[in-house]
Amino acid sequence: MTGTSDPQGRRPPASPRRFEISSTALAVMAGLLILSLMASGTALWMVLSNRSTAASTSPAATSATDAAECNAVTIADTVLPSVVTIHLTSSSGQSSNGTGSFIDEKGNILTNDHVIAAAANGATMTVLRSDGVQSPAQLVGRVPRLDLAVIRTDPDKDTVVGTGTSSTLNVGQSVVALGAPLGLSGSVTRDIISALGRQMPLPDASGELSAYLSDVIQTDAAINPGNSGGPLVDCDGRLIGVDTAIATVPTAEGASGGGSVGLGFAIPVDTAMAVAKEVLRTGSFTPGSLGISVVPLDESSAASAHGLYVNAVTANGAAARAGLKVGDVITEFDGQKARSFEDLVIATVRKRAGDAIKVSYTRNGQSSTATVRLT
Known part of the structure; x- marks a missing residue:
């Protein structure tokens, strides 16, 4: 996560890496997305603090809790104590931030790999709790292939995020995103799941396609640089995804459009927690490949x-x-x-x-x- 700036010349939270993909590629499978990475004309910028996908559908929402019953006030009160803002500072003084969630009472925090990647190169890392307490954090394990990581800070009677499941999600279901967009800790946004089963290309630091995720959750709940690694929760405040990406429309000059346009993406919790548990058990996660x-x-x-x-x-x-x-x-x-x-x-x-x-x-x-x- 190095060296990019927002349209106003400021260094954005989570130092997003960017790549370009033609709008028509959003309708094809992920295996074809690499063919459009440098397409010209109408395009979408995929920001690694926020990235993008292909297509799928799901049955209409059948959840008993609809938008009218999804109380964001209650959810914020319940979930924000489990959310931290992650700050990194490199040896050269460059800084970035992202978001994470406490997943146990031992101080372990789930986040995106791209949020904490600089820590693997010597950057110092601290976390800011919702009560304003800041403490140092260390890297437990990272899985760049799946853009997931676990870090650890000193436990302090922290609230652990409730864990739901992503196997029963429905398009149209209300969701809430929490995190630190543009460094604004404790932010909360609410909307719906827009689609399921998206394909999400993962560029490396140079912008080249290195891997991609499948079955990603699409939401129009506003997420922005700095939300990366933060929780996407259901109306009961249970973790259903890890906010990872948005697509943004480029400016006339071809630069990243910057903010949310209602196309956000989250890694499903069933995948994220399976990986996190293995990282905590062994310190790493290198799945065998089916090819x-x-x-x-x-x-x-x-x-x-x-x-x-x-x-x-x-x-x-x-x-x-x-x-x-x-x-x-x-x-x-x-x-x-x-x-x-x-x-x-x-x-x-x-x-x-x-x-x-x-x-x-x-x-x-x-x-x-x-x-x-x-x-």
Whole structure:
């Protein structure tokens, strides 16, 4: 997170890295997004303190708690004590900030990797609690591939964020985002889940595509640079996602538009917490690779449809060696139904290279199984 400035020349919170993608690319799968990274004409800036995606749909919201019942005052009172503002200062004096949430009573904080990446290069890190207490923090473990990290500060009777699930979310469901946009700690915004199952490209510090996340939550709750790593919660104040990205419209000069335009993205909590628990257990998270890219099926197309469509297979990778091909639809991992990219993450979270996973899939209407040995 280095060296960028906002349109007024100030150094923005979370020092977002930027890349450009054509607006038409938002309608295609993530595997095609890299083709439009430097597209000209009408475009969207994807800010790593805020980034962007592809497409998917979900059934209409069925939650009993609608927007009228989603009390942001109560949520703020409940959740803000679990939220911290993360400050980093490099040896050269450059500073940035982001957000995180206490996930246990031992002082462990979940955030985005890009928020704390400078700490891996010697930057000092402190956290500011909601009561104004500031304390030093240390890096526990980072997972750049999934843009997640865990840091730790001295515990002080901290409130732990309640954890929900991202497996039962619905488009239209009300949500609340909390954090420190533009360094303004303790900020709260409310709106809805706009879409589910988005694909989100992850650029590295140079702007090159290094990886991407699947099954990301899209929200129009306002999030901005500095919200990165902060909680997206449901109307009961339970964590459902980690705010990670926004798309912004560029200026006429081609510079980043800067603020929220209602396209925000969060990493689902089921993925984030599975990764965080492994980081706390071992200090790192390096999942075994299946060597495939997948997108969820549109379940509205058939009452019984579920599965992950394989849209890319790595040559000589684990899936290729097991016989999987582009066009296959994976229906189960190790006996568990596969409906989202999160299911893939959870199936591999405690496995390493060399471990085997039984995969059930369909090809041309025929059901088959394969044993994939992770690489």
